[in-house]
Amino acid sequence: xxxxxxxxxxxxxxxxxxxxxxxxxxxxxxxxxxxxxxxxxxxxxxxxxxxxxxxxxxxxxxxxxxxxxxxxxxxxxxxxxxxxxxxxxxxxxxxxxxxxxxxxxxxxxxxxx
Amino acid sequence: xxxxxxxxxxxxxxxxxxxxxxxxxxxxxxxxxxxxxxxxxxxxxxxxxxxxxxxxxxxxxxxxxxxxxxxxxxxxxxxxxxxxxxxxxxxxxxxxxxxxxxxxxxxxxxx
Numbered sequence: 001x002x003x004x005x006x007x008x009x010x011x012x013x014x015x016x017x018x019x020x021x022x023x024x025x026x027x028x029x030x031x032x033x034x035x036x037x038x039x040x041x042x043x044x045x046x047x048x049x050x051x052x053x054x055x056x057x058x059x060x061x062x063x064x065x066x067x068x069x070x071x072x073x074x075x076x077x078x079x080x081x082x083x084x085x086x087x088x089x090x091x092x093x094x095x096x097x098x099x100x101x102x103x104x105x106x107x108x109x110x111x112x113x
Numbered sequence: 114x115x116x117x118x119x120x121x122x123x124x125x126x127x128x129x130x131x132x133x134x135x136x137x138x139x140x141x142x143x144x145x146x147x148x149x150x151x152x153x154x155x156x157x158x159x160x161x162x163x164x165x166x167x168x169x170x171x172x173x174x175x176x177x178x179x180x181x182x183x184x185x186x187x188x189x190x191x192x193x194x195x196x197x198x199x200x201x202x203x204x205x206x207x208x209x210x211x212x213x214x215x216x217x218x219x220x221x222x223x224x
Binding site for chain 1: 117119144146148154155156157158161163168169171203205207209211212213214215216217218220
């Protein structure tokens with residue numbers, strides 16, 4: 001069965017500091033991997049996705065993520081966090097051939113002024 | 114280009130009632146998936162529709178049913194509502210089912 005683990009429930013960083021959000025997955029084949037962001041009371045916005053090819057993928061808003069097959073990880077990074085990045089971040093696996101998405105429980109990011 | 118739209122935005126029902134939620138996919142998309150997001154949780158997959166048929170289903174009871182129309186829009190129906198059905202219901206559309214784009218959701222409160 002496919003699963004996603006986001007070990008950090010809540011993270012606080014100072015504005016301008018770097019950020020890394022962790023994601024580990026379990027999937028029966030080569031996965032499609034996604035990061036979504038959700039502001040309070042809103043739907044999910046796609047930040048970036050990995051299907052195949054270069055293991056370092058660039059997304060919107062200055063985010064990037066690196067796929068590491070040996071560690072079953074797909075961590076999200078940003079070199080300098082802005083106050084507007086405060087939100088909940090979800091890692092998801094699936095989508096291969098139209099497969100369902102399985103989400104982690106999310107990481108809530110707070111940004112300290 | 115309009116994204117995924119959902120209606121209504123909020124809904125209050127009482128236990129035992131029935132509810133219908135609606136979703137219009139992004140232009141050019143042919144596949145609609147529905148997710149339930151309980152407070153403080155990640156979204157959970159309910160089912161997916163493609164070519165007007167249910168293609169996949171998650172671990173949800175038969176009280177949850179859906180439909181897809183020829184214009185690719187979709188409905189989610191929930192019968193005999195329980196308190197535990199209170200959640201944000203998210204619709205996602207895709208072309209071929211791979212990259213899913215989400216709507217703003219419908220927040221359902223069951224009293």
